[in-house]
Amino acid sequence: NAGVTQTPKFQVLKTGQSMTLQCAQDMNHEYMSWYRQDPGMGLRLIHYSVGAGITDQGEVPNGYNVSRSTTEDFPLRLLSAAPSQTSVYFCASSYSINTEAFFGQGTRLTVV
C-alpha cells in the first residue's frame, strides 16, 4: 500500500497560470479532502468528497475546483493562480465517519 500520494511535492507558478495538484489513495477510501496550511492560520478545509461523483465546498473554496470521477483520485485544480494561493497543500482520506485519516506528504506551492 502506498497510502495517500500527492504530486508534485514542489511547484512554482506564475500569477494567472493554472495547474492541477494530484491526490491518489489505494486504500479504497470513500472520503477525501483537501486542506491548505498557512503560517498562523493552521490547516483549513478547501473541498471534500464523500465518494465518486460527490463533492462539496469547505471553508476556503474560492479559486479552486475539484472533481471525483474515481474512488482513488481527487485532483485539486487552480484555475488562475494568485500569490494568495502560495501555501502547503495536503490531501487526506478516510474510510468513513469516525475513522482515522491518512494524509499525503504535502505539495508546497509558490505563486510569483
Place this chain on the structure above:
Amino acid sequence: KNEVEQSPQNLTAQEGEFITINCSYSVGISALHWLQQHPGGGIVSLFMLSSGKKKHGRLIATINIQEKHSSLHITASHPRDSAVYICAASLAPGNQFYFGTGTSLTVIP
C-alpha cells in the same frame, strides 16, 4: 471564527517532563483527532477519540464530551517528541477536519 481552540501555541520542556496540550471545540463533532507534524514533514494521526481515554506508549489522550475539551499528555518527554501537535475535529458528512492552530513543542535534552 475558530471552532477549535488549542493551547499553548508554543511549549518548551526539559527532557523527562510531563507535558499537557489542551484543545476545546465549539461544534458538534463526530470525533476528535490528535495529529503530529515534524518540521517540513507530513501529518500523522496519533489518536482518534469519540469518548474516554486512549494510550499509546508515552502518549495519552482524553476527551470530555460534555465540556467539549480534550487533552494530549506526553509522559517522560524526549527530544524526539519535538514536533507540532495539532488538534482537529472531524464532522459529518465527509469526515472533514477543522483544525486548531497547533502547538509547537521543543524538548531540550
